[in-house]
Every structure is written in structure tokens, then in C-alpha cells.
Amino acid sequence: xxxxxxxxxxxxxxxxxxxxxxxxxxxxxxxxxxxxxxxxxxxxxxxxxxxxxxxxxxxxxxxxxxxxxxxxxxxxxxxxxxxxxxxxxxxxxxxxxxxxxxxxxxxxxxxxxxxxxxxxxxxxxxxxxxxxxxxxxxxxxxxxxxxxxxxxx
Numbered sequence: 001x002x003x004x005x006x007x008x009x010x011x012x013x014x015x016x017x018x019x020x021x022x023x024x025x026x027x028x029x030x031x032x033x034x035x036x037x038x039x040x041x042x043x044x045x046x047x048x049x050x051x052x053x054x055x056x057x058x059x060x061x062x063x064x065x066x067x068x069x070x071x072x073x074x075x076x077x078x079x080x081x082x083x084x085x086x087x088x089x090x091x092x093x094x095x096x097x098x099x100x101x102x103x104x105x106x107x108x109x110x111x112x113x114x115x116x117x118x119x120x121x122x123x124x125x126x127x128x129x130x131x132x133x134x135x136x137x138x139x140x141x142x143x144x145x146x147x148x149x150x151x152x153x
Contacts, residue, residue, distance in 0.1 A: 004124040008135045012142050014114040015149045018106040021114045022081045024145060025104065026050045034148050036060075037140040042067065052078045056086075068092055082106055090130075098130045099123050102138075118142065 014021045024030050028045040036043045042063045048056040054075040059067035070091045077085045085103040100122040107115040124130025
């Protein structure tokens with residue numbers, strides 16, 4: 001089996017303070033909306049405990065279709081309004097597709113808005129497509145998050 005790995009970093013400015021940006025992650029109904037990488041993808045967060053030592057189970061798939069994929073998440077360090085660090089394993093049935101260490105860092109700017117930095121260290125067990133999917137998924141989700149706050153302004 002060929003293993004592929006990469007580290008992706010993302011940085012965006014959000015037009016809200018870190019408290020609001022952090023809350024948009026913790027609010028599972030809201031996150032299920034903005035984290036979908038495209039309008040044809042459905043996200044369902046089955047259970048979530050966003051705290052140090054907490055865990056989460058999320059399912060996803062095509063809109064209106066079977067939720068074929070499952071994300072099993074373990075939260076390693078959560079600091080209110082500052083940091084969320086977790087590992088996630090993406091599965092299709094019993095097959096592991098990717099495993100990743102992901103960190104969201106919320107930094108308050110002098111104007112009160114948030115610089116959000118995301119580091120995604122991913123290993124793909126299914127080729128470069130797994131890496132591309134991770135990168136594209138997080139990039140699009142973060143664009144959706146920024147757009148959500150722009151709509152509120």
C-alpha cells in the first residue's frame with residue numbers, strides 16, 4: 001500500500017471576534033452548514049463534545065443520498081476562543097481513507113476581528129486524491145465560514 005502525506009496550512013481573516021468564530025465551530029448545526037465543501041455535500045454531526053479529551057462522530061456524503069463517509073474525531077486540546085486541536089480518521093465503511101492532525105488557532109487582531117490559522121497534517125491511504133480532497137475540503141469550508149460572517153455584517 002502506498003502512503004501519501006502532506007501538511008496544508010490555511011490563514012483567513014474573519015470579520016468577527018475570536019469568541020464568535022470559536023462559537024461557530026462548537027455550534028454543530030452551524031458547523032454542519034459551513035463545513036460542507038460544496039452545495040452537493042451533506043454533513044451530519046451525530047455526536048460532538050468539543051473539549052479537551054472529547055470526541056465526535058460525523059457522517060457525510062452526497063446531498064440527499066447515503067452518508068457513506070464517517071469522520072471519527074478525538075479532541076486533544078481545546079482552549080476556549082483560542083485553540084482546537086484534534087485528530088480525525090475518515091472512513092468509508094471499514095476502510096480507512098485518511099488520518100490527520102488538525103489545529104484551528106483563533107488569533108485576535110487589534111481591530112477585534114480574528115485571524116484563523118489552520119494546520120492540517122494529513123496521511124492518505126488512498127493516493128493523492130485523499131490529500132487533494134482534504135486540502136480542497138478545508139479550503140472551501142473556511143471560505144464558507146468567512147462568507148457566513150460577511151453575510152451577517
